[in-house]
Amino acid sequence: MKRLLTVLVVLALLGTGAAFALLAWQRHLPDATPPSTAPVSLQRGAYLAAVGNCAGCHTARGGERLAGGRPIPTPFGTVFSSNLTPDATGLAGWSAEDFWHALHLGQSRDGRLLLPAHPVTNTTLVTREDADALHAWLQAQPAVNAPRRAHELRWPYGSQLAIAAWRALFFSPGTYQPDPARDVTWNRGAYLSQGLAHCSACHASRNTLGGDAGAADFRGGLLAGLGWVAPSLHDPAEAGVQRWPDATLQRWLRDGHVDGHAALGPMGEVVLGSTAHLDDADLAAMSTYLRALPEQAAARPEAAEPDPRRVERGAKLYAEHCASCHGADGEGRRDESGALAYPALAGSRLVTQGSPANLIRLIERGGYAPATPGHPRPYGMPPFAGVLGADDLAALASHLRQSFGHRAGEVDTVQVLRLRAAAAAH
Structure with missing residues (x-):
């Protein structure tokens, strides 16, 4: 500003x-x-x-x-x-x-x-x-x-x-210029991701004026007024897909769901309205480009020592509201076909992201992957905004971020209230 x-x-x-x-x-x-x-x-x-x-x-x-x-x-x-x-x-x-x-x-x-x-x-x-x-x-x-x-x-x-x-x-106008050091597939993926599909419109790291480092800036940031964070596409611990198999990423972009990874919140809307419509060649091109993004760890706050009482309270809430679907140890639950219908929370990047915003928003508002031709009947998670108050949400999120082998920072009530206020202001 x-x-x-x-x-x-x-x-x-x-x-x-x-x-x-x-x-x-x-x-x-x-x-x-x-x-x-x-x-x-x-x-x-x-x-x-x-x-x-x-x-x-x-x-x-x-x-x-x-x-x-x-x-x-x-x-x-x-x-x-x-x-x-x-x-x-x-x-x-x-x-x-x-x-x-x-x-x-x-x-x-x-x-x-x-x-x-x-x-x-x-x-x-x-x-x-x-x-x-x-x-x-x-x-x-x-x-x-x-x-x-x-x-x-x-x-x-x-x-x-x-x-x-x-x-x-x-802003500086100019059509996409292919990188001669890259092949046709990578350049097509870059053209789509940086241009018409405008991935950086959400995934850029913006300054106080809303400016970013260009159309290839995918360092992530808070989506103003939505209460969600668009995580970094450069960090495999956030939303980076550099270590995903090509077939897995293509299926996720097309269907919004693969191997327990679901497109939720604003990304579910992007899959439904955009990437689910990509033809096979463009799907392969976007996958090639996104998987080739340079790896760069996102900045994370130092994880403070958890409050034992908050974590204990969160464990009770998890047992009461979450374990029946996600498993006592966060292992998830499979359906009759053997597919992971309810995702594992153990090892979940959404749970352990630097910012707890997406986890809190998901608990509050529920999680619904897009219904696509390749995944027409996704399982959904009900919202708990009317069941859990701010203290309980903070306790449950803290338990998830400190359990199942996780060592992410805990969440306090003030963080929950701030996220709610930011979303309600728009």
Whole structure:
């Protein structure tokens, strides 16, 4: 925040002319990308829209598909997604060039700079050919009248000057450039993961201004307003898959469930709306890229000596509420087919992550893997928010993080209350 405020103060001191110069610079970034000469395929556009999970953000709960209006919490207030249907309140009249500028330059048809909640640092990497196919498909969808809802951002974050200052610090347009030292499969996986699938939109490590180290930043961080943490994809102890067999990761990306590993919370939505739709070649490419990410241990707080009374209380709660499904020793439980229906908690990365946020959210709200063609009837875990108070949640989470051979930090009541407050604030 200080960095952005410093930029704004400097601009104020320099005068109105400097502010207009900054806006003019950001609104007229050079773009030498020629229009695509490839035939436009609606089928290709539909596939790209699924890979990018466009409907995930641009469909409000209970609303018309792609008509926007979904609230997106940020540390700076709430943003409401736009209407992508070809209605006058959406993309009616938008040319392929207009749409390309929105993806590549983060600029609306009327010249406005789009808020960084639109993952422009990712979509700028998309090729013109893919942008044109996506535009054609969106223009072929049913039009829905859904006027844009005003964003609810604290001053000055919604102003064009603040957006221009943010972009000057963190955004540089440019399509994906293949790495010549890597093969075609790795480069395809990098293009998907960094670009249209925008993995770093969640898994980046963001600073106080929401800036990151680029589209290949997967160091993880708290998802503002959701109470979940997107764990690091560089750390095998968090969410890194460097040591997973290729077939295991491909199945997990496609089905959302494999060998007791389930996609839960926001990641379940990503699998259902995006990676479950990948074709075999792109599934293999994304798996190749993610498995090749460099390993880097995430920072972890020093585990304090556990409070024996809290752990004892948590053990009683586990026996009462959890052991019947997850086993007395956290070993999990298999169904009639021999598959691990209820995951093992012993050795679970979700349990032992540096932050207990996901574990607490899972206990509170329950866990439901996505229902996909490869795993159509997943087992679910009921929510315990109405059963366990903050003290009990802290005790149960502490027991899980200190049992079954785990040596993760314990959880206190204050942490639970802070996570609840952060989620309730949005």
